[in-house]
Amino acid sequence: MAGDARLALRTADGRTLAVGLLSYLDAGLTERAEEEANRWVKALRLTHVDGVPFRDRFTYRGDSLWWFAELYLHKGRAIVDLHRAILACERMVERERPVSIEWAGGDRIGRTVVPGVALQKGVPYHGPAPRARSAGAWRERAGIAVRSAFYVASAVAERLRPARRPPAGARRVAAFVHSAFWRAADAEETYIGPVLAEIAARRGDDQVSLVGLGPRTNFRQRRWQHRVTEFGDPQPRGIPLTPVQAFASWRSMRPSFALWLRRGAVARACLGSTDLRQASVIRGCDCWPVVRDELTGISHLQFPWSARAMDEAGAALDAIRPSAAITYAEAGGWGRALVLEARRRAVPSVGLQHGFIYRHWLNYRHEPDEMARSPANGADRGFPRPDLTVLYDRFAASYLEDAGSFPPSSLVVAGSPRLDAFVATVRALDDGDRARVRQDVGAAPGQHVVVVAAKFRQMGARFAALVNAVATMPGVRLVVKPHPAETAEPYRTAASGIADVAVAPPTADLASLIAVARALVTVNSTAAIEAMPLGVPTLVLGLPNNLSPFVDAGVMAGAASDEEIGAALGSLLTDDGYRARLFEAARAFMEQQGIIADGGSAGRAVTAIERLIPDP
Numbered sequence: 001m002a003g004d005a006r007l008a009l010r011t012a013d014g015r016t017l018a019v020g021l022l023s024y025l026d027a028g029l030t031e032r033a034e035e036e037a038n039r040w041v042k043a044l045r046l047t048h049v050d051g052v053p054f055r056d057r058f059t060y061r062g063d064s065l066w067w068f069a070e071l072y073l074h075k076g077r078a079i080v081d082l083h084r085a086i087l088a089c090e091r092m093v094e095r096e097r098p099v100s101i102e103w104a105g106g107d108r109i110g111r112t113v114v115p116g117v118a119l120q121k122g123v124p125y126h127g128p129a130p131r132a133r134s135a136g137a138w139r140e141r142a143g144i145a146v147r148s149a150f151y152v153a154s155a156v157a158e159r160l161r162p163a164r165r166p167p168a169g170a171r172r173v174a175a176f177v178h179s180a181f182w183r184a185a186d187a188e189e190t191y192i193g194p195v196l197a198e199i200a201a202r203r204g205d206d207q208v209s210l211v212g213l214g215p216r217t218n219f220r221q222r223r224w225q226h227r228v229t230e231f232g233d234p235q236p237r238g239i240p241l242t243p244v245q246a247f248a249s250w251r252s253m254r255p256s257f258a259l260w261l262r263r264g265a266v267a268r269a270c271l272g273s274t275d276l277r278q279a280s281v282i283r284g285c286d287c288w289p290v291v292r293d294e295l296t297g298i299s300h301l302q303f304p305w306s307a308r309a310m311d312e313a314g315a316a317l318d319a320i321r322p323s324a325a326i327t328y329a330e331a332g333g334w335g336r337a338l339v340l341e342a343r344r345r346a347v348p349s350v351g352l353q354h355g356f357i358y359r360h361w362l363n364y365r366h367e368p369d370e371m372a373r374s375p376a377n378g379a380d381r382g383f384p385r386p387d388l389t390v391l392y393d394r395f396a397a398s399y400l401e402d403a404g405s406f407p408p409s410s411l412v413v414a415g416s417p418r419l420d421a422f423v424a425t426v427r428a429l430d431d432g433d434r435a436r437v438r439q440d441v442g443a444a445p446g447q448h449v450v451v452v453a454a455k456f457r458q459m460g461a462r463f464a465a466l467v468n469a470v471a472t473m474p475g476v477r478l479v480v481k482p483h484p485a486e487t488a489e490p491y492r493t494a495a496s497g498i499a500d501v502a503v504a505p506p507t508a509d510l511a512s513l514i515a516v517a518r519a520l521v522t523v524n525s526t527a528a529i530e531a532m533p534l535g536v537p538t539l540v541l542g543l544p545n546n547l548s549p550f551v552d553a554g555v556m557a558g559a560a561s562d563e564e565i566g567a568a569l570g571s572l573l574t575d576d577g578y579r580a581r582l583f584e585a586a587r588a589f590m591e592q593q594g595i596i597a598d599g600g601s602a603g604r605a606v607t608a609i610e611r612l613i614p615d616p
Helices: 027-046 066-075 078-096 108-121 135-160 193-203 224-232 250-261 263-271 274-279 288-320 333-344 394-404 417-427 431-440 461-471 489-494 510-515 527-534 548-552 562-574 576-593 601-610
Strands: 005-010 016-020 100-106 173-178 208-213 324-327 349-352 388-391 411-413 448-452 476-480 501-503 519-522 538-541 557-559
Touching: 005 078, 005 108, 016 078, 027 066, 027 078, 027 274, 066 078, 066 288, 066 333, 078 108, 078 288, 100 108, 108 288, 135 250, 135 288, 173 193, 173 288, 173 333, 193 208, 193 417, 193 601, 208 288, 250 263, 250 288, 263 288, 274 288, 288 333, 324 333, 333 349, 388 394, 388 601, 394 411, 394 576, 411 601, 417 510, 417 527, 417 601, 431 510, 448 461, 448 510, 448 562, 461 476, 461 489, 461 562, 510 527, 519 527, 519 562, 527 538, 527 576, 538 548, 538 562, 548 557, 557 562, 562 576
Parallel strands: 173 208, 173 324, 324 349, 349 388, 388 411, 448 476, 448 519, 476 501, 519 538, 538 557
Antiparallel strands: 005 016, 005 100
């Protein structure tokens, strides 16, 4: 895990303790690290570079590039890793009261944090200095340089390869979706397919233009063979998406290439900032060696990529000339680029909720001043939020108002088309269908099915604890539905040799699996919410997490530690009174938050979108 370090602690009574730094982290400290890292990143927009606030110092066509810098700092995780390591080191010193600390190994985060905290706490430290050159630091900087060169080379290659001309002519709606999530088998987009189908039904297929963002293979499955295939087939046959890069000519890409050429000057401005240098002292620990690399990543990677995304999004909008642009990626880099360019062209933009909004996701957390125009930059009109954001429920709307400073007038609650389809699928199953699903996952007659729906990287070691708990429960079959963005291999490896654990094939339908389940187990998946209308209770692992509000409301069961998993799951499977109380609490919660599955979500979403589209 990033930020860990192996240390030898000498205690006052002469003992030597061999410890791992991150073993001192608990759920509370992890939560605190996330919150403090977010505050640190957000505060950086106010620091000065060349005497100008960061937000106003770096712009592209007048728009602030800060909106992309904060994403790099947040998604790269180095800042949160620093906070985690510092908090863990402070806890270690407080608990063990060492008289000396000796370095035994670790990564660049640990090399930076441990001597810094030791100096602050007055504990003698023996090991490499924070600024000492290391293989890890060299690899980090070399990696930034190589990736920066690759970005510009890929932009050039995109313009060299053969490609069909994108369709010309104005469309009522341009939908920007990730190419990797187009389901060829169903001829539908994974996340917002029902909304796109409803738009086409009302406006006609020829009035919807689908623009593909990114590669056609998700990043966890992507190999060099996929890159070669996609390079030779830039306009994929059988997929009705036009890659966004197909719209951008050499001429339209010149501005972003010019920004890439200025990357060295941008880096020098950042690294020469006294404010940024002072901000890199976190909780009294000088973290400049790591922060410096993050700032270089912004100048060499994030800014050039963001400008390229803006150029390509702008070229697509110019070619399509839509009355509205919609996407479900509105909070990420691509979405922000799209909204900026749509706003420049006075094209109404719409963001569609496509999953749970994680509470620590910086993408959706904005201070009031970020939503306002910059007083120092007349061209800056504030954070690039969509003109309209269509949400699943009042729970999400309240979050965006409170944590995101979204104006209520920009939010519409329409429901979840995915939840509609989920519930409809389950209600259409008869006894024979359910028997076949149970047979497909190897469940014996009378055996309880427990479905796991979570990303393995979020489950981690908790999955082993869950498997061990199930192994002690007779009559229980654990069935794993891997996340679409991951492969099944980590689960298969972790469950190897366990008789009552099965990994469902990629073609397995999650709704059908939950239909035969006695309980669902997850960490952060929206499947927990989708299971509520079906009366299937959920056990949430790894608390606190994004589903904590649901556990706190008494509508889901929770397990904060591995030791609690067995007892919590046992109660969920066998205590009928407990199950009834959870179901009743869930029913009341859904009514309060407007969580419904009536089949009308896609229609309500499109009706809201159509209010933005002027009549022909």
